[in-house]
Amino acid sequence: MTTIFAHRGASGDYPENTMLAFTKAIEAGADGIELDVQMTKDGRIVVIHDETLDRTTSLKGFVKDTAYEKIRTADAAGKWKDSFKGVRIPLLSDVLRFAERADFLINIELKNSVFRYEGMEEEVIKKVRYYGLEQRVIFSSFNHESLALCHALAPEIERAVLTMDVLYRPERYLASIPASGYHPKLGTPAVSAEVIKHLAKHQAALRPFTVNRPEDMKQLIKAGADAFFTDYPKLALSIKEECCN
Template identity: 50%
Template structure:
């Protein structure tokens, strides 16, 4: 069965990576949410995609240069013309405390490719442990060194490798990384690749799958999950898929 992960929450219809987007994902019937984590100047794990706050908030500057208190004053719904009021950038703890009593899974993408956040892995793992979410959490990153470190620090939490281009001999690489899943750009995914992965016990979860034709293709391939900006729409298409 293909799971539906709401990419940055329901980012197509709500301000991305906010509690409003995550709550909509739950209401829409998503199986899980995907979010991005970085560290503030004072070392707090916060949920935001870009390394700067410029695109998604009414502020400007680098996440790493702002304290948690400074970040919380920004409005992550500022670009939505008042439709969602004031949505602060969430702390990872806030999201996982909300998620724990729900049935949702969570994919935590560590955003440490451009900025080498010190102890990001340890801090994210600590919050997952605090809420007992080891079995419902997947860590992912384009920084595969970070995923290898997560495996060493917390082998009980699944790791998945994010990538944009097709990998040569991916299975040898995945085995060396001790990863349990791959999160490829959807254009690189073929039916044969999915079958090969699943035969080897490797989960395939393509990103970011939004167009009706692509969503239906991924369902037909029986991928383990898709990441989508519109979980409500994807759920409707899934229910119509034979």
């Protein structure tokens, strides 16, 4: 059964990476949420996709150069500012506290490919363990060295390789980290029924991003994809129900 992850929450209809988007995704019945983390100037882990505040908030500048006390005042409605004015950038701990009271998966993307964010892995792992969510969290990153460090620090937490490229013998590459998830971009040759079956034989999961077209959702569900990430979890769940009946 294909698992539906809400990409940055229900971000097709609500401001991305906000508690509102995460809450709406879970209310819609999503199996899990995906979120992105960056580190502030004073070492706090905040949930935001870009390295800068410019696109999604009322502030400007790099997250890494801004203290949390300032970031917490930002309006994070982004393009939805006329409809959802006043939503805030959450801390990772805000989301984990919410998850502690419910039952869903959390894919935490470590956004440390542009800036290294020294100590990010340790801080994120500490918070996941504090809330006892080790078995419900997946760490993903385009920085595969970071994933290897996550394995060394917390082997009990699942890891997944994010990539825009096609990997040769992906199961071997995953084993070298090690990781058990392969998260390629939809539209690349890495996403096919053949790759899904091949990885399944090696106990690895293919979970492509970002899947927003109904025809792509149907194709992946019928091919037996372990999961996919979508901005429209409600739509994906209705298609999943249709495919399974």
